[in-house]
Amino acid sequence: MDKSLDEIIASRPKGIRKSNPRRNSGKAQVLGTTNTAPATRARAVPASNGAKTVPAATAQQPADKIIVSNLPPDVNELQVKELFHSTVGPLKDVTLHYDSQGRSKGVAAVHFQRRGDGTKAYQQYNNRLIDGS
Numbered sequence: 186m187d188k189s190l191d192e193i194i195a196s197r198p199k200g201i202r203k204s205n206p207r208r209n210s211g212k213a214q215v216l217g218t219t220n221t222a223p224a225t226r227a228r229a230v231p232a233s234n235g236a237k238t239v240p241a242a243t244a245q246q247p248a249d250k251i252i253v254s255n256l257p258p259d260v261n262e263l264q265v266k267e268l269f270h271s272t273v274g275p276l277k278d279v280t281l282h283y284d285s286q287g288r289s290k291g292v293a294a295v296h297f298q299r300r301g302d303g304t305k306a307y308q309q310y311n312n313r314l315i316d317g318s
Contacts (some may be wrong), residue, residue: 248307255291
């Protein structure tokens with residue numbers, strides 16, 4: 186080692202990185218070796234029937250579970266259960282989340298029996314005051 190670190194760094198070509206030849210080799214064999222991002226590839230492939238395509242992230246699928254947040258601390262599971270059962274449909278389970286002291290965190294998970302009821306509840310109650318207080 187007759188060079189200083191600064192000289193070694195300066196003499197090494199920029200932009201060339203040594204890579205491990207085994208790294209991602211299985212992935213490359215399965216998926217191929219394309220260097221384009223998935224979003225770019227999706228935009229490059231037009232719909233065959235001329236229909237407008239909707240990305241999977243924005244396509245809404247029927248849901249059977251919703252998370253309800255910003256609940257007042259005095260709301261209990263029975264009240265949440267009664268509200269969604271009477272206005273949306275039959276429920277499997279309602280779980281209210283609590284902290285280590287036993288106080289409500291103001292978040293509940295509501296599981297519906299039918300697929301699509303979660304979507305219906307979301308559309309009906311998202312960003313709305315339920316009790317008005």
